[in-house]
Amino acid sequence: MSEKKDMDLTLKIWRQKDAQDKGQMVNYPVKSISPDSSFLEMLDVLNEDLVNKGDEPVAFDHDCREGICGMCSLYINGEAHGPDRKVTTCQLHMRKFKDGDTITIEPWRANAFPVLKDLVVDRSSFDRIQQAGGFISVNTSGNTQDANAIPISKIDADNAMDAATCIGCGACVATCKNASAMLFVSAKVAQFSLLPQGKVERKERVLNMVHQMDLEGFGNCTNTGACEVECPKGISLENIAIMNTEYLKASISKKA
Ligand code: SF4
Numbered sequence: 141m142s143e144k145k146d147m148d149l150t151l152k153i154w155r156q157k158d159a160q161d162k163g164q165m166v167n168y169p170v171k172s173i174s175p176d177s178s179f180l181e182m183l184d185v186l187n188e189d190l191v192n193k194g195d196e197p198v199a200f201d202h203d204c205r206e207g208i209c210g211m212c213s214l215y216i217n218g219e220a221h222g223p224d225r226k227v228t229t230c231q232l233h234m235r236k237f238k239d240g241d242t243i244t245i246e247p248w249r250a251n252a253f254p255v256l257k258d259l260v261v262d263r264s265s266f267d268r269i270q271q272a273g274g275f276i277s278v279n280t281s282g283n284t285q286d287a288n289a290i291p292i293s294k295i296d297a298d299n300a301m302d303a304a305t306c307i308g309c310g311a312c313v314a315t316c317k318n319a320s321a322m323l324f325v326s327a328k329v330a331q332f333s334l335l336p337q338g339k340v341e342r343k344e345r346v347l348n349m350v351h352q353m354d355l356e357g358f359g360n361c362t363n364t365g366a367c368e369v370e371c372p373k374g375i376s377l378e379n380i381a382i383m384n385t386e387y388l389k390a391s392i393s394k395k396a
Pocket residue numbers: 305306307308309310311312313323324327370371372373374375
């Protein structure tokens with residue numbers, strides 16, 4: 141339990157009826173918020189209050205509330221997932237704020253993530269990038285080789301596992317001044333390219349995923365590194381270097 145007392149806060153929240161609406165910031169007071177509650181629980185309190193008054197609740201995305209699904213996606217006081225490091229919005233606690241604070245809450249802002257309603261954005265562009273190559277084809281005939289029988293170096297296994305922790309939340313895009321998706325795409329490419337199971341389709345994978353990323357309208361990477369700082373899973377910029385190498389090799393072998 142936190143030593144802090146319950147807090148009264150002012151929320152400045154982006155309200156937008158639908159994808160066509162211009163949208164605007166609206167102020168809401170919330171009272172007696174426990175510092176032990178999560179950020180999303182605080183929004184639940186606000187929404188209950190709005191519903192009780194007959195007002196439209198604030199739409200926001202969430203699912204697991206455990207930092208796993210990547211659904212929660214709020215820009216809080218100008219930072220993707222708020223002021224804490226390496227946590228998602230659902231893992232952010234109100235003890236990070238103080239009584240009397242004004243908290244600004246906005247959706248991700250990127251052309252490739254159009255706002256659907258209030259704080260909810262359409263991240264299906266990420267799904268289409270995944271569909272372009274974020275998978276491996278396996279033999280499911282019944283005589284599949286046991287994965288544990290394939291030797292993999294500890295370094296590669298660890299790096300692949302680290303890359304695989306990307307939850308597809310999109311904070312990297314929302315944080316990047318160019319709205320680049322390079323950190324996300326590189327995590328998906330690196331996770332497979334480091335493992336023997338991913339090597340079979342490695343060339344098509346990187347070419348197709350990067351092509352789809354460009355089609356979706358994400359910006360270019362200019363190496364500012366903001367994505368790595370705000371990523372709730374600590375995905376490393378080294379994955380971008382791996383992806384660039386993979387892309388170069390695949391492009392050369394395609395031309396040869
Ligand atoms: S790289 Fe990090 S910030 Fe980007 S989608 Fe994956 S988990 Fe989210």
